[in-house]
Amino acid sequence: MSDPRSRIPSIDALLSSPGAAAMMADAGREQVAKAFRTAVAEMRDAIAGDDESASGFVEDPTWYVRRAGAVLSAAVVPSLRRVINATGVVLHTNLGRAPLSDEALEAMRSTATYSNLEFDLAAGVRGSRYAHCVQLLRDLTGADDALVVNNAAGALVLSMSTVGMGQGVAVSRGELVEIGGGFRIPEVIERSGASLVEVGSTNRTRSGDYEAVVENGEATAILKVHRSNFRMTGFTEQASLADLVDIGSRHDVPVVHDLGSGLMIPADTLGLPEEPRATASIAAGADAVIVSGDKLMGGPQAGVIVGRAELIDRMRKNPLCRALRVDKVTLAGLEATLRLYLDPERVVSRIPTLRMLAMGEDALRAVAEEVAGMLEAGGVSCDVVSTRGAVGGGTYPGVELPSWAVELDGPKGAQALAGALRTGAPPVVGRIVEDRLRLDVRTLLPGEHEVVAARVVEVFSSSGPDIP
Numbered sequence: 227m228s229d230p231r232s233r234i235p236s237i238d239a240l241l242s243s244p245g246a247a248a249m250m251a252d253a254g255r256e257q258v259a260k261a262f263r264t265a266v267a268e269m270r271d272a273i274a275g276d277d278e279s280a281s282g283f284v285e286d287p288t289w290y291v292r293r294a295g296a297v298l299s300a301a302v303v304p305s306l307r308r309v310i311n312a313t314g315v316v317l318h319t320n321l322g323r324a325p326l327s328d329e330a331l332e333a334m335r336s337t338a339t340y341s342n343l344e345f346d347l348a349a350g351v352r353g354s355r356y357a358h359c360v361q362l363l364r365d366l367t368g369a370d371d372a373l374v375v376n377n378a379a380g381a382l383v384l385s386m387s388t389v390g391m392g393q394g395v396a397v398s399r400g401e402l403v404e405i406g407g408g409f410r411i412p413e414v415i416e417r418s419g420a421s422l423v424e425v426g427s428t429n430r431t432r433s434g435d436y437e438a439v440v441e442n443g444e445a446t447a448i449l450k451v452h453r454s455n456f457r458m459t460g461f462t463e464q465a466s467l468a469d470l471v472d473i474g475s476r477h478d479v480p481v482v483h484d485l486g487s488g489l490m491i492p493a494d495t496l497g498l499p500e501e502p503r504a505t506a507s508i509a510a511g512a513d514a515v516i517v518s519g520d521k522l523m524g525g526p527q528a529g530v531i532v533g534r535a536e537l538i539d540r541m542r543k544n545p546l547c548r549a550l551r552v553d554k555v556t557l558a559g560l561e562a563t564l565r566l567y568l569d570p571e572r573v574v575s576r577i578p579t580l581r582m583l584a585m586g587e588d589a590l591r592a593v594a595e596e597v598a599g600m601l602e603a604g605g606v607s608c609d610v611v612s613t614r615g616a617v618g619g620g621t622y623p624g625v626e627l628p629s630w631a632v633e634l635d636g637p638k639g640a641q642a643l644a645g646a647l648r649t650g651a652p653p654v655v656g657r658i659v660e661d662r663l664r665l666d667v668r669t670l671l672p673g674e675h676e677v678v679a680a681r682v683v684e685v686f687s688s689s690g691p692d693i694p
């Protein structure tokens with residue numbers, strides 16, 4: 227018998243077969259030829275491996291067209307794409323932290339072409355990208371001046387480089403934290419060209435500890451880092467920001483407060499425990515305050531520094547500022563986000579992060595029941611369960627958000643169901659709890675509960691004979 231591989235059609239024959247023309251109109255001849263070569267290689271493997279499900283089609287051009295079509299569509303799925311977050315973790319760092327408001331999205335879309343990023347439209351001359359957002363940040367925090375850079379870690383590097391280059395920065399041993407992703411405060415400070423002057427002990431640091439190193443000239447700046455991602459209890463003590471500001475002003479050394487979390491409204495509006503805010507740090511006299519744009523502020527990834535005009539100006543002129551510079555689309559999204567805070571009565575309903583955090587249990591339960599109803603209508607049985615989510619993004623450690631979820635087993639087990647939901651379109655990410663898949667409704671955006679239900683029903687109905 228002749229080698230079946232000799233019956234595989236040539237690439238030229240496949241390119242002129244019915245169905246190839248439509249693909250070429252879409253993806254171009256070169257990509258289609260490449261996809262056919264992949265299909266041919268798969269056929270050779272199938273023949274070598276005695277895989278009859280494919281090798282039975284060795285001469286059939288429609289098999290190659292179908293395979294090439296699948297290869298081409300897999301290739302156009304973007305690497306970075308929208309995901310539905312059903313984890314119940316609001317600021318999920320792996321899922322891109324804060325989901326943006328409609329206002330931010332619109333501003334980002336409309337400035338993504340040309341914009342007046344560095345152009346003064348009234349005067350017709352060059353402007354500064356650092357002028358945007360400044361007035362809003364002044365109004366919202368009470369600071370004299372503001373600077374926006376790429377992210378809060380960058381803001382920290384820039385601040386330390388500006389106040390401590392070649393000099394010492396005093397930091398409490400209780401605040402030498404890892405801010406996430408393996409980045410630690412001591413290393414960030416060292417890399418910014420400043421040297422770390424550790425004061426106090428892990429659990430207790432008094433203002434006198436700072437004063438000693440400032441007085442003897444070891445430290446020429448003070449950094450206070452908010453313990454945003456861990457809690458310390460028991461025999462503890464820390465110097466207040468007001469104490470540090472007092473030391474700073476008596477010895478003429480700047481005090482930088484790294485807050486990280488970026489909460490802009492009173493925490494009780496969200497039903498959350500008190501969390502320090504930039505407004506309070508500015509009022510207490512901090513020279514510079516650092517917050518993140520995509521944590522509790524609910525905006526795009528950005529590092530916001532507010533503070534004393536002279537210090538902010540030095541940061542703006544620091545060459546590192548150029549390396550950390552913020553993108554136009556980010557600035558537009560941040561400005562639109564900040565503008566929403568001017569209306570405190572509506573800000574919670576407009577910024578998705580805040581709206582999700584503020585959602586009450588009754589409303590969450592109603593959404594979970596609606597999803598369950600849609601699943602049952604699609605023939606999928608599930609339970610509505612109470613669950614616990616988190617704020618996430620390294621904020622509010624130890625605080626659990628009581629929430630509601632639908633919980634179910636898949637036709638081939640919860641892990642397989644979770645996998646199918648993650649790899650479909652759009653991907654849905656839930657959590658496995660005790661061998662069942664839990665889909666927390668708190669983190670769903672408007673309309674997404676219907677998409678989630680449809681995806682689950684689709685997974686169940688496409689798994690054929692395995693359905694119990």
Ligand SMILES: *Cc1c(COP(=O)(O)O)cnc(C)c1O
Nearest residue numbers: 377378379405454485486487518
């Ligand atoms: C999160 C955090 C940072 C880093 O913020 P990014 O915007 O993620 O770079 C820095 N400092 C503190 C205290 C934080 O909580």
